[in-house]
Amino acid sequence: MRIGLTAGRDEVSFGGDWHATVTDVPLRITPRFTGGSVEVAPYADGVERERFFASTFGSEHWLWDMPDVFRFAPEGRKLLGAELQMPYAAADAETLTRLPVMPEVQPGGLRADEARDFRTDFCTVLCRAPGDTSLACLRDLDVLDKPLDACIGIAPDMALLVQDGAVIGWSLTDPARYLTPTCTDPDPAPPSPATRRLLTECLDLVTAPLLDEVEDGDPAAVARLRAADEALRTQQEDRHRADVLRGLIATYLKDYGS
Incomplete structure (x- = not known):
């Protein structure tokens, strides 16, 4: 139909x-x-x-x-x-x-x-x-x-x-x-340009082919993972959105970041 x-x-x-x-x-x-x-x-x-x-x-x-x-x-x-x-x-x-x-x-x-x-x-x-x-x-x-x-x-x-x-x-x-934590309405203000860039970086990090490189311990890929976490940790604006993105890559950072 x-x-x-x-x-x-x-x-x-x-x-x-x-x-x-x-x-x-x-x-x-x-x-x-x-x-x-x-x-x-x-x-x-x-x-x-x-x-x-x-x-x-x-x-x-x-x-x-x-x-x-x-x-x-x-x-x-x-x-x-x-x-x-x-x-x-x-x-x-x-x-x-x-x-x-x-x-x-x-x-x-x-x-x-x-x-x-x-x-x-x-x-x-x-x-x-x-x-x-x-x-x-x-x-x-x-x-x-x-x-x-x-x-x-x-x-x-x-x-x-x-x-x-x-x-x-x-x-x-x-x-x-x-982007927002569970059960919480998103910030009505538009996301910052930095948040938009980091969303793309985090999605790259949790999907192939970059995720395969992270899991294989590729130094450049692991460095990108660490850099994304650092950028999100120190970002001043859009804190709720930044925290959600940190949570998205947190397991990979714990398992492969070191």
Whole structure:
């Protein structure tokens, strides 16, 4: 089925036989890019998050299984929030320096066709625009073999990517703007040029091919890792954003920085 996105009529699928109808009401929630995931959710701490999950239905994490999460209201079945995992958080992820050709983003929400839980897949491909002005996360490389049908803008700068009637990934525009700790709204001020540069450097460090060189102990790659951490540690502006980026490379610094 090809999605025309006429409000209230078109359907998309998540994981086989689970479907939702596209509506014309997107979420009024600012995305939070925590480094390892993107939250589009109304909770402000761990307790509120637990209550949110207990009072909604949809997909969720289970033990070691960390798929993308979409939560819906039992009454009315509308989308209330999502937690989307960055591909580099899992093994065997692919990284590309180009985005797929995407249609114009059309703002919209989702309404579940039925109130039952389902499972989504983890995106395994990260596509990066030059300067990381936009990130697209895809289910697999096969998505790039044909055009996307639609981009549903479920929140500011946040879109679900649709192909053959199925949600096959998502995108985040201007990710540097949305860098923030978990459960915390991002700073409304725009990110500094230094933060934007260091976002690109940190993403380079946690993805191949530079990550392979770090793990192999290549002196130049390890020096870049240390330099990025030092620059973030001493950065005066954008402290919350800088701290998120330090957390993104912290494990690699601990394991390979010495």
